[in-house]
Amino acid sequence: MSKTVDYIIVGQGLAGTWIGFQLIKKGYSIMVVNHSSLSNSSWVAGGLYNPLLAKRQKLSYLAHEIYPHIESVYEEIETYINHSVLKAEPIQYIIESIEELNTWSVLCETEAYKPFVKMIDFVDIPSIDAPYGGVQIQHSGWVNIPELLQAFRVKLMAETAYLDEVFMQEDLLMNAEGVNYKGIKAKGIVYAQGTPTFHQDIIRLKPAKGEILRVNIPQLELPFIPQQGVFMLPLGDGNFKIGSTFEWKDLSDSTTEEGKEQLLKKWQNYYKGVFTITGQEAGVRPSSNDRRPILGALDQDNKSFVFNGLGSKGVALAPYFSLQLANFITEGTAVDKEVNLKRFKWM
Template sequence: MIKDYLIVGQGLAGSFLSWNLLKRNKSIIIVDQNHKNCSSLAAAGMINPITGKRLVLSQRCEELLPYAKEVYHELERHFKKKFFESKDIIRLFNSEQELDEWEKKSQQTHLKKYYGKKQDPGTYEDSLNDEKGSFVIQQGGYCRKLDLLNCFTDYFKINNLLVSERFDYDDLKIKEDFVEWKGESFGCVVFCEGYQAQDNPWFSWLPYNHAKGEILTVSNKDSFLPDAVISCGKWCIPIGDGKYTVGSTYSWDKFDCKATDEAKEEILREIGVFIKASFEVAEHMAGVRPIMKDLNPAMGRHPEFNSVAIFNGLASKGLILGPFYSNQMAEYLVGVQSLEKEVSIDRFIKKHF
């Protein structure tokens, strides 16, 4: 009997897509080597509606953010576990330009729900170097992505949907309208491999621009930091019990998941500029963000093989993009809707295939 989908990779992209296909009563098998080289493990988990030096609203935030929150609430009800934590984000001003941007944007009606109050210099003088002041970003927070991935993994295992091994491309046989893998037949294989897609024989032609990133879990049970995410170039997320996730770094010249002393020193040095606390490093993680050159996700079927597809390129925003685009990908796979032009890999065919 032919199963509907073979999903390769069980990071955020593969997990969200698998969940959406199961909701549509599709039969699936997932192949993942116990999250080895999984970029999702090194994701910060922060969901921030206001980004960049110009304090702009994150792309399609007013559509994507409420959608993501509703999906997390749905998953919380199913797994009976808390994943999304609403938190204010204290954004420290770095320059007069940022102050000017806040003055302009905070008056725009559609942005007021995200732009909280401006805070005077020295508001957090006991814990932060906030000599230029700060403002509060509302509607943000963070997702406990490791708890989420572990719940997905356990669910897939219990239901005999997860094969824990390395996927070998040589084991996949492409037929006219289906694929075979290790003696089983599937209507379609969907690759959700993150940065490893650059070595995929069917999708290596896509224009990738991956970036390695590293984060730390640190502890300081005696600090008096505010109960909020703190952002000033680098960021600090309180995760409870005197622990924080801090980061992150960007590197475009080496794609591996090995933690480096150089990145650790950079993170500790730069958060030390705006946080008046010393930290002990409890954990150090590294991953490679799967990024396309135009910064949009890569979704769709192979231009020659209809039974081979990809869902990739969620970059550093998998926790806000994943819920929305995995639903769109599932709808596309089952033939209910087409993909947006901005995310379909068809946009790359003429120049790169």
């Protein structure tokens, strides 16, 4: 193929989609090279965004900067793909003990937590056991990631900006003008590969496998997402996703009996009704050691860049940090020290 674009992007999970969108928004042309066979993290994910680490009663990273704006940033990409993917159905965290209830009552009154939590008497649903009530988490909800990725891909394909193949690093030529991948010339290249990154010698990832269950509960429709250890995401027609597990040793994307048992045990701590299991899926999150995303330039000449390390918070972190990376690539503005690729390099 002979084509000239501004940037080549390797990978089209959440990271590749968002950096692609930010560059397009700034008026740059892109070519995305992606093959889904290498990682299905974005396709398996629950897609929840949550400004709280509720179990630990802590705020998520950059909670105040990111979460109040999530709906409006997703609205922009929804307009571009002409498809609605964000569901502002709040997470309701089920309080587990009287001690936890006491701590939440205090936290709810603090300036830092006030915008995010509201104490509630848990809605009276007989199959959900919530004797201590719960907290409704404001600025939480979920994004249908497969629909987002698919709709963005359709847009790219319409512009002949999507190549469905495994990108091979040895096919990339670097020259004074930029890069050349099999006849596709560009100013630079962004690697958004998730766990199967080429740069394992540079990027210190600590991937975490996750599993989810799909269940059906006839006639149960919930306008919110119950959570306690695991979430119960309503997908409509009595279908739910139950997730997720965390596992750091087995990094395959095969489902396991242990994963299923772990999910069922945590879920049945609060869900007491009947259900049928309809599926089970697994994927590997591209997490970093200290749960920070990783972005920046790989070389001195600013021709190759990385966007990775989205971990378990891809939905919330991808829009915010893809904008930061796009500004860095196109205008040379600095990226935050905490997420700068330099910090993650093996010495």
